Amino acid sequence: MTRKPYLTGHYTPAVDEITATGLTVEGTLPPELTGRLIRNSHNPKPGVTPTHWFKGSGMVHGIRLRDGRAEWYRNRWVRTPALDGAPYMTEDGPDLTASTAGTHVIEHAGRLLALSEANFPVELTRDLDTVGAYDFDGLLRSAMTAHPKTDPVTGELHFFGSSPFPPFLMYYVADARGRITRSVEVPGATASLKHDFALTRHHVVFIEGTVTFDPTEHSGIPYAWNGDQPARIGVMPRGPRGADQIRWFPIEPGSMLHAANAYEDARGRIVLEGPTVDREGFLLSWNWWVGAPGRGTEPNARSYTRRWTIDMAAGRVVEQTLDDLAVEFPTLNEDFIGAEYRYQYAVSFPDQHGYGGYGIVKYDRATGGRRVHQAGDARLPGEAVFVPAAGATREDDGYLLTVVSDLKQDSSQLLVLDASDLGRVAAVHLPRRVTAGIHGSWIPDAETDADA
Numbered sequence: 306m307t308r309k310p311y312l313t314g315h316y317t318p319a320v321d322e323i324t325a326t327g328l329t330v331e332g333t334l335p336p337e338l339t340g341r342l343i344r345n346s347h348n349p350k351p352g353v354t355p356t357h358w359f360k361g362s363g364m365v366h367g368i369r370l371r372d373g374r375a376e377w378y379r380n381r382w383v384r385t386p387a388l389d390g391a392p393y394m395t396e397d398g399p400d401l402t403a404s405t406a407g408t409h410v411i412e413h414a415g416r417l418l419a420l421s422e423a424n425f426p427v428e429l430t431r432d433l434d435t436v437g438a439y440d441f442d443g444l445l446r447s448a449m450t451a452h453p454k455t456d457p458v459t460g461e462l463h464f465f466g467s468s469p470f471p472p473f474l475m476y477y478v479a480d481a482r483g484r485i486t487r488s489v490e491v492p493g494a495t496a497s498l499k500h501d502f503a504l505t506r507h508h509v510v511f512i513e514g515t516v517t518f519d520p521t522e523h524s525g526i527p528y529a530w531n532g533d534q535p536a537r538i539g540v541m542p543r544g545p546r547g548a549d550q551i552r553w554f555p556i557e558p559g560s561m562l563h564a565a566n567a568y569e570d571a572r573g574r575i576v577l578e579g580p581t582v583d584r585e586g587f588l589l590s591w592n593w594w595v596g597a598p599g600r601g602t603e604p605n606a607r608s609y610t611r612r613w614t615i616d617m618a619a620g621r622v623v624e625q626t627l628d629d630l631a632v633e634f635p636t637l638n639e640d641f642i643g644a645e646y647r648y649q650y651a652v653s654f655p656d657q658h659g660y661g662g663y664g665i666v667k668y669d670r671a672t673g674g675r676r677v678h679q680a681g682d683a684r685l686p687g688e689a690v691f692v693p694a695a696g697a698t699r700e701d702d703g704y705l706l707t708v709v710s711d712l713k714q715d716s717s718q719l720l721v722l723d724a725s726d727l728g729r730v731a732a733v734h735l736p737r738r739v740t741a742g743i744h745g746s747w748i749p750d751a752e753t754d755a756d757a
């Protein structure tokens with residue numbers, strides 16, 4: 306039997322958990338990079354072959370930096386009932402604690418949470434041991450998206466929970482101390498797959514694409530492209546009565562996994578951007594994700610950055626594709642979440658014709674230009690996490706942190722790039738090749754962590 310593509314090459318799972326200290330650093334690590342980079346990945350246990358890439362159990366990889374040193378690397382499975390084989394669907398409905406917890410990892414109000422969109426978050430310690438499922442003291446009544454957004458102005462965490470069954474979409478706000486203070490059902494939502502969303506200063510922006518619940522899809526992720534499913538953007542005011550005022554705007558068919566950002570422009574229009582696939586692009590990625598034989602050699606090969614400009618007064622949406630480079634995993638300086646931003650970063654992938662390649666891309670939205678840091682032969686960089694420099698004054702004053710999987714060397718490095726010109730600042734040599742994966746976060750030390 307052919308091995309599934311998500312169990313080979315860059316995606317070959319790690320077979321054990323290790324801890325290594327005193328890592329070798331090339332170049333000079335800026336001292337303000339004091340904290341942890343924690344990155345999640347789908348990493349089934351040895352002998353387990355999931356039916357879909359997304360069904361692989363989560364493994365978190367952590368790299369501890371402090372004052373110019375790389376103190377440790379460690380990798381740990383997220384120990385959930387699913388890791389031991391517990392089913393997601395039970396006689397009583399979904400078991401929200403049976404999470405792969407393999408999509409993202411964030412920190413909010415001092416809690417480190419591993420996320421998968423069909424489940425409760427799973428709390429981790431700062432040393433990456435599993436504490437257990439976390440339901441916000443019983444106030445989270447649904448699954449939680451893997452892509453919550455921290456409002457840089459208020460410190461609130463905004464997120465949603467989506468389900469293929471009613472209620473299709475719940476919206477939550479947790480305050481800066483981590484308490485859920487709002488929880489509302491979003492009117493008009495459908496069973497369309499919702500992986501990410503966006504926040505502006507005054508609105509919440511939901512995205513419903515052409516991929517929707519399909520009980521005949523047997524990969525374990527019951528969704529499929531369905532031309533009868535209308536693609537829409539839902540714009541909901543953030544105020545307490547916002548749900549009553551939500552408006553849904555039809556858009557061209559497509560599927561957006563990740564929102565880069567959204568904001569209100571000077572004319573009050575909502576601008577939303579993110580990499581998007583058409584039907585062919587979706588099938589390319591999906592076939593790779595499910596390991597369909599001989600199909601889909603590279604996910605994201607037809608994923609292009611798109612912009613929607615929503616004129617709510619006129620009731621009109623203008624759409625445009627911004628670039629011809631295949632990209633995914635958009636990131637930004639998160640102080641600009643919900644605000645007009647100039648710089649967006651992403652991972653580039655080779656397209657179907659071999660154009661482009663693995664690299665880190667920086668888009669300048671003011672000039673329309675792009676700059677690419679090519680990763681090199683057989684080197685796949687992960688999502689580029691932006692960390693501001695000490696005393697930063699410009700939006701791109703900072704660093705991009707990306708974990709590179711190097712197949713030829715059978716090794717990985719944490720690469721630190723200067724976000725202003727994508728020049729290499731430092732590389733931390735990791736003691737093993739880190740499985741190519743999905744999302745992660747930089748968790749800076751709080752002042753109280755100084756001795757941790």
Ligand SMILES: [Fe+2]
Nearest residue numbers: 451500563744
């Ligand atoms: Fe994601």
